[in-house]
Amino acid sequence: MGRHSFASGLGILGLYLFALASLSATSLAYVGLGLLAGATAWAPQQLRARERRFQWIMAMSAVVAILVIVATAVSLRTIPAPRIAQIDEAISVLLLLAFPLIAVWTRGDERRVLKVLGLALVGLILGRLRHLDASNWQALLDGRRTGIDLTPLAFNAYTAAALVGLITLVPLLWQRIRAVRPLPGGAIAVIWLATVALCGYLTVVGRTRGVWLALAVIAAILLLWELLHLCRRGRDTWRPWAGAGTVLALTLAGLAIAWPIIEDRLQEEAQPIQELSQGNLDVIQPDNAIGIRLHMWQWGLQKVLERPVLGWGPGSSSHLLDQSGIATLIRHTDFHNGLLDLSAQVGIPATVVFGALCLAIVLTPLHAKGKNRHIVRTLVILLLLHLLTQATNFRMLNTDWRFLWLLFAGLCTGYAVSPRPEDTRA
Structure with missing residues (x-):
């Protein structure tokens, strides 16, 4: 077996192991990442790409890494926080930059992309079934919040991703399944609708408002996407209309069915929502979710502006909230906003470059x-x-x-790496 063949086999094994374990088995997922890193180190030519977009993504990743390392080095000398905790948080930030390991072993090969997404979904299902005991069953039947051995935030993020994936991939899935014809078309449609309904139900009963808000924005983007595609295609086919109609119908149906739960959850914040709509920010107290976030963000912005370049160091958000003197803020460990937390911890420059990196990755498949x-x-x-x-x-x-x-950033970035014929067989 040649050097390249061995590296290729190791890389594919690591890719599929990481995909299968990423949503259910942390230790195995790290093993998969290790195999990917080892395979890439064994065949470093995998990281070489002529595509300028991939080079820019790698360059921005390097800039973020350098800024995080500098911010950590400074904070270790100046911030009164445990060094081990700061280093651990810095490593957590740097691990976000490991997505090229996924990219170079998928390279936009769509057969491989679908396998990775499918394995991730299988891993999620198997992992939750392993922890589905009587108490979790009863919680699900009663419509109570549960993560089935995960935090509700994590579980709802997973179920929302599965829900969106099942909806956006349905034309391709239908085409592929019908080609094999394992079941009659009606049975396939019933299974798909039941799976979508289950994912929707789990997302709703999870009562995670941040995920609901993200889904609302995504539904609007999807509808606009389909309408733009309809305009480009013209009116010579019903398929674009079907796509836009499906997105709209499922969104409205989901809202109608889940509205009592959504209304009950939102009712908890009725007063601050009313004040927020009237622009009365000063009267909102930090005794509810909205009020806590508003005061967090105000305090966080103040601390960011005190040290805008390198921030207060990785893992400093909890320390900064302790300084606020507000009891409801002290019990939290972060500012509940990705951009604000990153800015507070590693500075505005690193956050801006990371934001540009995210935008570049999102645009890559397009x-x-x-x-x-x-x-x-x-x-x-x-x-x-x-x-x-x-x-x-x-x-x-x-x-x-x-x-x-x-997973998602790596699969998107893979479209900026030209496929090698010998790498697209698995």
Whole structure:
């Protein structure tokens, strides 16, 4: 076996192991990442690409890494926080930059992309079934909030991603399944609708408002996407109308069915929502979710402006909130906003470059030529959904958010790497 063949086999094994374990088995997922890193180190030519977009993505990743390392070095000398905690948080930030390991072993090969997404979904299902005991069953039947051994935030992020993926990929899935014909078309449609309904139900009963808000934005983007595609195609076919109609119908149906739960959850914040709509920010107290976030963001922005260049150091958000003197803020460990937390910890320059990196990754599949539109749309929407969940929370340094980011960002970036014929057989 040649050097390249061995590296290729090791890389594919690591890719599929990471995909399968990323949403259910942290230790195995790290093993998969290790195999990917080892395979890439064994065949470093995998990282060489002529595509300028990939080079820019790698360059921005390097800039972020340098700024994070400098910010950490400074904070270790100046910030009164445990060094081990600061180094651990810095490593968590740097791990977000490992997505090229996924990119170079997928390279926009859509058969491989679909396998990775499918394995991630299988891993999620198997992992939750393993922890589905009587108490979780009862919680699901009663419509109570549960994560089935995950935090509700993580579980809802997973179910929302599965929901969106099942909807955006349905034309391709229908085509592929009908070609094999394992079941009659009606049975396939019933299974798909039941799976979508289950994912929707789990997302609603999870009562995670940040995920709901992200889904609302994604539904609007999807509808606009389909309408723009309809305008480009003209009116000579019913398919674009069907796509836009499906998105709209499922959104309205989901809202109608889930509205009592949504209304009950939103009713908890009725007073601050009313004050917010009237622009009365000063009268909102930090005794509810909206009030806590508003005061967090105001305090966080103040601390960011005190040290805008390198921030206060990785893992400093909890320390900064302790300084606020507000009891309801002290018990939290972050500012509940991805951009604000990153700015506070590693500075505005690193956050701006990381934001530009995210934008470049989102746009990468859209510039790919000759690729399946449904797969491209799915990857872009999934990555946008994942990023939008950080508007009202900060889980970017948690394993659950990081692994899903590595998957989606890596698959999108893979479209900036030209496929090698010998790398697209698995």
